[in-house]
Amino acid sequence: MYAVIATDFNTEPRLAELPVPEPGPGEVLVRLAAAGVNPFDSKVVEGILKGQVEHAFPMVLGADGAGIVELTGPGVTAFAPGDRVFGQFMDIERGRGSYAEYAVAPAEGKLALLPEELPYDLAAAIPTACAGAHDFVAGTGVGSGDTLLINGASGGVGQVAIQLADAKDVRVLATTPPDTADYLRELGAVETYDFTAGPVSRQVRAAHPDGIDAVLDLFSGGTGETGEIADVLRPGGTVVSSNTAVDPEAMAARGLRGLNLYGAATPETLDLLAEAVRREELKVHIDHRAGLAEAWDALERLRLGKARGKTVLTVQDRW
Ligand SMILES: NC(=O)c1ccc[n+]([C@@H]2O[C@H](COP(=O)([O-])OP(=O)(O)OC[C@H]3O[C@@H](n4cnc5c(N)ncnc54)[C@H](OP(=O)(O)O)[C@@H]3O)[C@@H](O)[C@H]2O)c1
Known part of the structure; x- marks a missing residue:
């Protein structure tokens, strides 16, 4: 099969031929139709988890994917060959990922059935970004009438977070470059702030001098970097990164609640999100499609800030 692999940290991934993996006990082999692209996929190659997890090379890149169950390993009852499924396939310790014609995943905990009407490309765009958005918005604790600033709202996670927060009757403030402001308002943002026009914290504080309830920070990168954006919070407010x-202790010292969260694409969350997309209550915008051979270019495009939604790799377009 063809797959996009990295042979070591900080090497340029390339298309290579590998044997089709075999599903072990409790695992399924999925013939992928589409793979979803996330910034984390290239961060793994850059070594973001080096020293924390064993890495097996050559490593197939990618977490998210959708396709058809080809084979089930011993003991699998949740799925059968022919089932349409989607979910997460990344297993760094075994060098496994979704940028491939076939991928193996545990039958329990990582995959969900795909509703009939939902196409593979949309399904592949859901797991990491939408489940992340779902868990991050929940983690802020916001509810009806609260005000939430989403920093980095113009990207794949942010666009979904806006809609999920808006659905809870939260007033959503969104940071954006000028060209996506109108679209983010369509999605449910009530105010947009141009991050290219100066520090967002100053702009938001000027509009909300008493402070707002919560911040979801999808942009800041280094530990403690959320310190400045947290200036927009009212006493007791929450910032989620x-x-x-x-830095939770630094936040506590300022009378604020600070949390670092990871999205968990559980089957339950995947079901809920797929159903919302199927009913057209949740819009997942695919703004770039590429083939497996262009995977690295697609990741570079994300790194260069050219993404305006989700990127999806078409692995198999005959079904
Ligand atoms: N912990 C988890 O479980 C989890 C799950 C999902 C995602 N994440 C992380 O969350 C982050 C967002 O993911 P994503 O998929 O939404 O990424 P993305 O699609 O690349 O979006 C990032 C957005 O941030 C915008 N941005 C650039 N500079 C900014 C600035 N100075 N202020 C505010 N926004 C700015 C970008 O705009 P331009 O394109 O114009 O630069 C882009 O629209 C990534 O770092 C990802 O790794 C974590």
Whole structure:
């Protein structure tokens, strides 16, 4: 089979031929139709988890994917060959991922059945970004009438977080470059702030001098970096980071709540999100499609800030 592999940290991934993996006990082999692309996929190659997890090379890149169950390993009862499924396939310790024609995943905990009407490309765009958005918005604790600033709202996770927060009757403030402001308002943001026009914290504080309830920071990268954006919070407000950029103790010392969260694409969350997409209550915008051979270019495009939604790799377009 063809797969996109990295042979070591900080090497340029390339298309290679590998044997089709075999599903072990409790695992399924999925013939993939589409793979979803996330910034984390290239961060793994850059070594973001080096020293924390064993890495097996050559490593197939990618977490998210959708396709048809080809084979089930011993003991699998949740799925049968022919089932349409989607979910997460990344297993760094075994060098496994979704940028491939076939991928193996545990039958329990990582995959969900795909509703009939939902196409593979949309399904592949859901797991990491949408489940992350779901868990991060929940983690902020916001509810009806609260005000939430989403920093990094213009990206794949942010666009979904806006809609999920809006559905809870939260007033959503969104940071954006000028060209996506109108679209983010369509999705449910009530105010947008142009991050290219100066520090967002100053702009939001000027509009909300008493402070707002919560911040979801999808942009800040280094530990403690959320310190400045947290200036927009009222006393007791909450800041959640998707990139471990919160220093919880520093936040507590300022009378704020700070959390670093990871999205968990559980089957239950995947079901809920797929159903919302199927009913067109949740819009997942695919703004870039590429083939497996262009996977690295697609990741570079994300790194260069050219993404305006989700990127999906078409692995197999004959079904
Ligand atoms: N912890 C988890 O479980 C988890 C799950 C999902 C995602 N994440 C992380 O969350 C982050 C967001 O993911 P994503 O998929 O949404 O990424 P993305 O699609 O690349 O979106 C990032 C967005 O941030 C915008 N941005 C750039 N500079 C900014 C600035 N100065 N202020 C505010 N926004 C700015 C970008 O705009 P331009 O394109 O114009 O640069 C882009 O629209 C990534 O770091 C990802 O790794 C973590």
